[in-house]
Amino acid sequence: MAQRRVIQEIKARISLVEMARRYVDLKRNGARWVAPCPFHQETKPSFSINEEEGFFYCFGCQASGDLFDFYGRINGLDFRETLEALAEEAGVALEEDPRSISSHRDDTARRRAVSEKHQMLRMHEIAAAHFVGNLMGEAGRECRDYMARRGITEDVAKDFGLGWSLREWQSLADAIRRAGLPPELGIKASLLSKSERGRVFDRFRGRFMFPIHNLNGNVIAFGGRIIADEDEAKYINSSDTPLYKKGEHLFGLARARRAITTGVPAMLTEGYMDVVTLHQFGYGGAVGVLGTALTPDQVRRLSGFTSRVELLFDGDRAGRKAALRSAAMLLARGLSCKVILFPEGEDIDSLLRTRGKELFEKLRKQAQEGLAFCVRTLQDMAPRDAIEWARAFLKQVEQPELVSPYASALALGLGLAEAELREQAASGRRQGNRDVSQASTGAAVKLRTGEMLDREIMTFAVRYPHAMAKLRDAGAQLCLRAAWSRALWDKLENNPPDEVFHLLDPREKNFWVRCRAHDAPPLSNEEGEFAAVHAILTRLQLAEQQHSVAAALQQGAGRGDFETDLEYLRALQETLENSHGKQH
Secondary structure: OHHHHHHHHHHHHHOHHHHHOOOOOOOOEEEEEEEEOOOOOOOOOOOEEOOOOEEEEEOOOOOOEEHHHHHHHHHHOOOOHHHHHHHHOOOOOOOOOOOOOHHHHHHHHHHHHHHHHHHHHHHHHHHHHHHHHHHHHHHHHHHHHHHHHHOOOHEEEEEEEOEEEEEOOOHHHHHHOOOOOOOHHHHHHOOOOOOOOOOOOOOOOEEEEEEEEOOOOOOOEEEEEEOOOOOOOEEEOOOOOOOOOOOOOOOOOHHHHHHOOOOOOEEEEHHHHHHHHHHHOOOOOEEEEEEEOOOOOHHHHHOOOEEEEEEEOOOOHHHHHHHHHHHHHEEEEOEEEEEEEOOOOHHHHHHHHHHHHHHHHHHHHEEEEEEHHHHHHHOOOOOHHHHHHHHHHHHOOHHHHHHHHHHHHHHHHHOOOOOHHHHHHHHHHHHOOOOOOOOOOOHHHHHHHHHHHHHHHHHHHOOOOOHHHHHHHHOHHHHHHHHHHHHHHHHHHHHOOEEEHOOOOHHHHHHHHHHHHOOOOOOEEEEEHHHHHHHHHHHHHHHHHHHHHHHHHHHHOOOOOHHHHHHHHHHHHHHHHHHHHOOO
């Protein structure tokens, strides 16, 4: 089944209104449904759904899209993950790779990969239950004693599904065999390992186990911690598998998202134990980065739930460096963040358990805003390094409207010329975005600015994508000046109207929804709207001709050749007559 048919079938079985009701309290307001937006913290009903078009829009944060955008954004999933989750819920089979029509050989391989993933999920389910059973049994006494020493309660252990891997070599491997699943696949799932002699054995042995869940609640990986002073790595983590890429997931997010979506700020930390301790002390928005430096994919996933993040790091040099990098990534994405640094020698777990919430809350109140922390940290760096950092950071900022305030704060804090800093940063951002026709500064520019004209053209194109040929015949594509409008034009022209929406980036989707849904007029006046755009294009083209001929005369186009100059004058007169005739 092609991607378009899959999407249509899912939308036919799951409505956007039904889906949104799971997360917000929708109320009917005329032709729309409204509610407080689930994507930013507020109480006013700025979030609205146009049920007929199947789009949502928020007047506050400008979030917009269709069923797939809503589900993906609120669950922090990419399009492929969203498609798979909604297809499963709707009972729609993904018979083919949504991006291509596969050959029989490719299709067989894909089906085998899907089957393997299902078996791996089953293996992780078995492993999770196996580890929990170990913890509760007699063999888990040493781990329960460790939990008691660390102050981990049975309730929080149950909430997180914590467990214990036995010190035996094949305890889990035997459980997987008894379930009728192939041990070789357990190796691929990073649950088992194989010796040089070909013997299969448990990857995790004698460790306190932390299951890692995806946002659908499935266990997809594990982290295992030693509980005694042993000559082994403190933590062993699952390797990347077809189910799990550690740079894409956050430990505890499946549980924390309930708190985060109610307005609690996300707390981002490094270790499993830190996350468990924070939740035990009532901080339900805590998540961990799974033993790696924060990644863009993790930031993207987190930004689907909140715009406020508190970074928790050690106060040593390494902690400050990690905090600087993490704060920059969050700020570049447009999130608000604060940086909480712990006294040297303290971590979250030790501080909360030995010194209590009072000191922790004091540290939270003293926390610096993310950009202020970055500036303060840069002031301690070599000037050249600080300037390079600032330029690189500004180039990574995803929302253009944030560049100016960020540049102002950096320039003030570092003693730099703001205009120069902003210009240097902007040069890389706007490569190719400049007006390609600066010569058109005469009547054509006075008639309509390039931005306004681009919006006029693309508004009609988005509202009536089946009429792209009419626009092309009128020369509309030649009048587009901005990079965003040319990129959107290419997508509309090269893709079927009912498939193009899912190829748009977030800003393009926002524009699409504002043109077609939101409070846009009904799509019932195509000829009238086209006539208005066509008239604008005609006047613009005539004005440009007039300006070109006049400019040629002014520059002495004939270079003293009377006949050539006369031809230019006749062309100018004809252009003026055409312009006059078109306007009447």
